Amino acid sequence: MTGAGTAPAIELINVTKRYGEAVALDRVSLQIESGEFFCLLGPSGCGKTTTLNLIGGFIPLTSGELRIEGQRVNDLPPHQRDVNTVFQNYALFPHMSVADNVAFGLRMESLPDDEIGRRVGEYLELVGLSEYRDRYPGQLSGGQAQRVALARALAKRPTVLLLDEPLGALDLKLRKQMQVELARIHRQVGTTFVFVTHDQEEALSMATRIAVMAGGHVRQIGTPREIYLGPVDRFVADFIGESNFLDGRVASNGQGPAFQLSNGTVVPIPTEPDGTQNGRVALMIRPESVGVGRGAPGGMTPNVVIDGRATNVAFMGNHTRITVQTDAGILVALRFHGESDEQAVEEEMLDQEVHVWWDPRESTVVTADDLRGSEEELRGGPEG
């Protein structure tokens, strides 16, 4: 476990963090491998920042163990940890120039001056701010300040870089641009990134693995694909992308695993749900997997087809969103434009009888009730 080459970069073992009575993290365990771009994803207040602050060493653990590269670091103060942080508000030193900000960490290491100079140049170049080295933080835009913070942290060449919603303050366009930039920098420096966000799209597009958190728990850890296509419960499915949920129960149709919808129809499902999905369950189908049309589906796939009425048709630019009321529940389907399928002009479907269908392989059974009750926690208000 202690071999430096094999130990995970970061390991949390049953970590609990309490603030007085309030539990911010409840027995969280996770492993982050070296070189990963690991995303902590979850709604506001779920404990993402707390997790990062624990790893950075700014707040103490209540119980459990934290390891960096196999070493237990529970009691190591932040300045002795080989991790660096890009804070959400960047925390640039206002009385130092950009170059001095980047050099600060290197000076604390007492590196020789020429080495410091070289590294400052190198990392300012990496983030594309070489011309800004003599500016002060007050003279930078949000995006530039963010990149200075990144350069300052990276210049220390840490084992792990922690980023707390670093793009949160940027407008959409700059944000997209910085996402691409961050991914490039990650590939270029090869450091482990632990990235906090509550934007699922950001997590999906950048992460090698995602931990979905809610109410102080980790709900699911997996690659973006695994989480998007196989969410473990309704919360995760709902949080990552848009989903259709059809109530019902696991049944058998004699030929394999099946699911009985609330209208009595029995539809095939890809795999028998494992024991964890006891209690109330729902069948989840992503909107882009749902086909809709006034005629029957084409193709040879063993589709499930049910009937309904199109209650809303919304043009969304590159796709159209069609809401269909069926007696098994409401389904939303997306039709992307420019597909060869010329079956019907979407607008003509409104208030018409239509068929909806999906490939059973693209449906998943998820727990519908939340056993751990954190959906209430998340809604959090009296209205819940």
Place this chain on the structure above:
Amino acid sequence: MPVSRHGGTVRWSLRLVFGALIVFLYLPILFMVVFSFDEGATPGLPITGFTLHWYEAMLNNRVLLRAVGNSIIVAVIVSILATIIGTMAAFVLVRARIRFPNATRIAFTLPIMVPGVLIGVSLLIYFARVLDFSLSLGTVIAGHLVVTVPFVVLIVASRLQSFDRFLEWAAADLGASPRQAIRHIVLPLIAPAILAGALISVTLSIDEFVITWFTVGSQPTLPTFIYTRVKFGVTPEVNAVATVMLVLTLGTLGLAGVAMGRARRLTGRMRRRRQAG
């Protein structure tokens, strides 16, 4: 549209009261300054002519200069000590997890509100009866510390309070020990507030009279010297001294104001795209 038909009248009478107040506050000072340049040996109206004679006389008055010297010595020492003590106290107040923060804060700053006479008398009794000290500039300095330290505490603590905690976290994150973080990040950023505290201590000490009166020995400070002089009649020389003091005090306070403004700008939220100065 005016809120009331009498709005105009009310506004005018308010302006009048305000103007009268300003005149009441500043007219005596104005006269003092004017009289310091007046030729007449007994200051008063009418003004007979312009002269710098009294300033010259002031510079030749040994006793007076010694009093000025005493005041400066006291002010400098008080300012240094008050700044050090007050800054350390401010750190304790804001940073240490003390048991009763509000009570402690009040205890630290109460001397500002306690009447000077009370402080003066109690110090006199304490020095003379409890410690058996003879009164000297040392006891004056101690007395001045009682009223200057709270100001430094107030100013520095309020800066520390609004200090962005993340800056220290960032420093620690980048490898600075707590000590290095204080030295390289916290102190430079609150330095203007500390400087403001020091300057305000100087001005408070220079013109502190009541406490000084009780704690002073045979070496008078400037205010006590002027007071003893005035009893025998105001000479224009005193006006000259007072005018010089006024200018110095205002200058120091101005500097303190600039320093505090700078502190606010440095430690306040970073403005996005703030224009280069």
